Amino acid sequence: MPNPGKIGIGAVLVAPDGRRKEKSVLLNVSGCNNEAELHALCAALEMAAAAGARRLLLHGDSDVALRYVRGPDGTKVVRLRLLIAAARDWLGRFEELQLLWIPRHHNREADRLSRQALSLPPSPLPIARGRRRTR
Secondary structure, three states, X not given: OOXXXXXXXXXXXXXXXXXXXXXXXXXEEEEOHHHHHHHHHHHHHHHHHHOOOOEEEEEEOOHHHHHHHXXXXXXXXXXXXXXXXXXXXXXXXXXXXXXXEOOHHHOHHHHHHHHHHOOOXXXXXXXXXXXXXXX
């Protein structure tokens, strides 16, 4: 933030036994939100590989980044193409890998870590929408 601007990334790795590792890093680059999301995706994949994961279920809140990495979506932006290629390279290091999109409000820990890297306060909780049930 702002977009484009400094890039802070956040990732959370949760092992099957519940052990957790977090990553919150201010990168020494500037870019757009899609670059930040791809950097975070690569960092999460690298963390999982370093932890010895063979099977991975990755939740991400960037539909664009996940579509790029899954393919066949592409872009003409060279900086994004390089990050997409790097992420795809990481994919091949796992026996099994699922990339699932989730809404940002369900990815609060990674969002908190990316904002922490940028010295920003946590995002406010989303406002409930819709009708309230009455009895």
